[in-house]
Amino acid sequence: MQLLSIVIPTKNEAKGLKIILPELRGLYPSSEIIVVNDGSTDETNKVAELFDVNIINHPYSKGNGAAIKSGLRVAKGDVIVCMDADGQHLPRDIEKLLKKIDQGFDMVVGARNKKGQANIGRGFANKLYNYFASWMVGHKVEDLTSGFRAVKSNKFREFLTLLPNKFSYPTTITMSFFRAGYSVGYVSVDVQSRLAGTQSHIRLWQDGIRFLLIIFKIGTLFSPLKLFFPISLSFFITAVFYYAYTFIETGRFTNMSALLFTTSVIVFLMGLISEQITSLIYKETNSSSDKR
Structure with a gap:
């Protein structure tokens, strides 16, 4: 019992x-x-x-x-x-x-x-x-x-x-x-x-x-990339549409488009790194439990 x-x-x-x-x-x-x-x-x-x-x-x-x-x-x-x-x-x-x-x-x-x-x-x-x-x-x-x-x-x-x-x-x-x-x-x-x-x-x-x-x-805590990826994707899609708009209107690639593309990449990489860190934390936690 x-x-x-x-x-x-x-x-x-x-x-x-x-x-x-x-x-x-x-x-x-x-x-x-x-x-x-x-x-x-x-x-x-x-x-x-x-x-x-x-x-x-x-x-x-x-x-x-x-x-x-x-x-x-x-x-x-x-x-x-x-x-x-x-x-x-x-x-x-x-x-x-x-x-x-x-x-x-x-x-x-x-x-x-x-x-x-x-x-x-x-x-x-x-x-x-x-x-x-x-x-x-x-x-x-x-x-x-x-x-x-x-x-x-x-x-x-x-x-x-x-x-x-x-x-x-x-x-x-x-x-x-x-x-x-x-x-x-x-x-x-x-x-x-x-x-x-x-x-x-x-x-x-x-x-x-x-x-x-x-x-x-x-x-x-659970899966950082699942949270960061949609945010990154939204920045990327916004950048594509904004670039298309400015290219049609002015025929050039603007600083705002560059900023949006860069932000999408940074957010994605942050999610990727967080995913690895989270996996390591759980791995260490489970290893400590097994030793006990």
Whole structure:
């Protein structure tokens, strides 16, 4: 029987822990539960100490991704479940993820339905991320940014150094698994409203810009050339049409045409080099995992 570890990153969510920890203990009495206190200033530690859990304390807030990495480093389970502490993820839904893992998947993500989106704007953004990621990997990505997932620990740790410290760790680990050829599955889960007294740590404008950058990071992380080539091609086609226009109008090759042609070549070469660098990164990551 596989040992299960449940990693819960938390920051000032003592109220949520009071609800989910006793339920988790009741459902999984023999499982390892790890609460990562990411610089909380409330009673997070006091609440966690009431239950048989492993507590990891950050002296200051490092971010959601950093908390996940801290939990991964000490987790002993064969399968690791990551979930939020604000009451949005239901402990009973873990069973759905584990059943899918037993079917041979390396990672299973709890995909939020329409009711689970925080608001219309965030729901639209998530759709955009999912669409772009699906195009990049050639498979349907149902929920790219969900923090509720079950992962085989040995494969999760292969990409530990690639994970960012902030909120984009789900994006990074999902694309890394697709890039490595691992099996990624999805199950639909109900996401509850955030508990009263808890608040999102995502800042609308600052993190909104960061999430837009994630879209480009997805491309460069998975297959840079697939992102750079269409951009290069668009510059090249524009250059051809502009050159045709200026040749007909003035009978000469203009500086703008030269600039567009040069830009298309530079962008293509940047994509080619990025592709090689990305391949080397994954090769080194897999080699390090094999040695362990």
